[in-house]
Amino acid sequence: MDRIARLSRVLRLCFAIALATLIVLSSFVIAITYQEAGRWAAVSVAAEVILQGALLFQGERLLALYQRGVLFESANARRFRTIALLVVAAAVLPRVRGPAGSLEVTFQVDFNAIVVGLFMLILSWVMFEAAKAADEQRLTV
Amino acid sequence: MPIIVTLDVELAKRKMRAGDLAEAIGITPQNLSVLKAGHAKAIRFSTLEAICKVLGCQPGDLLRFDPD
Numbered sequence: 001m002d003r004i005a006r007l008s009r010v011l012r013l014c015f016a017i018a019l020a021t022l023i024v025l026s027s028f029v030i031a032i033t034y035q036e037a038g039r040w041a042a043v044s045v046a047a048e049v050i051l052q053g054a055l056l057f058q059g060e061r062l063l064a065l066y067q068r069g070v071l072f073e074s075a076n077a078r079r080f081r082t083i084a085l086l087v088v089a090a091a092v093l094p095r096v097r098g099p100a101g102s103l104e105v106t107f108q109v110d111f112n113a114i115v116v117g118l119f120m121l122i123l124s125w126v127m128f129e130a131a132k133a134a135d136e137q138r139l140t141v
Numbered sequence: 142m143p144i145i146v147t148l149d150v151e152l153a154k155r156k157m158r159a160g161d162l163a164e165a166i167g168i169t170p171q172n173l174s175v176l177k178a179g180h181a182k183a184i185r186f187s188t189l190e191a192i193c194k195v196l197g198c199q200p201g202d203l204l205r206f207d208p209d
Contacts, residue, residue, distance in 0.1 A: 139182040141172045 001069065008067040015060040022053055037097065044096035051090045058083045072134035077127035084120035087113055145205045148177050151196050166191035 026049040034042035062079040070076060091113035095106050152159060163173040168188060175181050176188075189200055196202075 136182050139175060139180060141168065141176040141181045141184050141188050 005067050008063040012060055012063040012067060015056050019053060019056040022049065040096045047093060051086055051093065055083060055086045072130045074128060074131040077124050077131055080120060080127055081124035084117050084124055087117035087120060091117060143207050145207050146176055146179050146203060147205055148203055151198055151202055155196060162195060165195045
């Protein structure tokens with residue numbers, strides 16, 4: 001239990017730093033992309049950044065639960081499910097590239113990420129069942 | 142839930158406090174409160190046995206089925 005809390009605290013800090021860095025850097029990247037590749041490429045980059053930011057945020061919140069010792073609650077399962085859906089969404093997100101005037105839309109599907117995302121989705125369902133079992137255990141006198 | 146726990150009635154009959162019963166049967170007052178308030182989802186046979194032993198009653202005196 002202590003081990004989980006300690007590692008969660010360290011990882012939470014890493015996630016928070018990564019999220020702050022992403023927010024700062026992405027504003028520059030989006031501005032440069034807007035100037036060099038146009039509006040739609042900038043929107044595409046912004047969508048990617050939002051997904052990555054949401055992933056980091058959800059990860060940080062999940063670790064916060066672990067740090068507080070909340071392991072088998074439906075709140076954990078919900079965070080896990082959201083992370084799984086974000087991973088899948090990031091894997092199928094279309095990318096717009098190229099200079100303004102000659103847009104190039106690519107649908108590069110990352111099958112590995114989809115498999116990992118779907119696996120995490122199943123794990124989140126297992127966690128929902130675990131939360132139910134923990135709830136019953138807690139209310140067994 | 143249609144199962145009603147009448148532990149508080151049995152305690153009142155014997156003029157016994159919930160805390161004393163909890164101590165006598167070896168469970169926490171919080172857990173006994175969960176049982177007394179009817180929030181429990183299950184009760185172990187060992188707990189039921191201990192309560193019956195201390196109160197000198199039958200399991201049927203502690204639980205009642207009310208379909209409404």
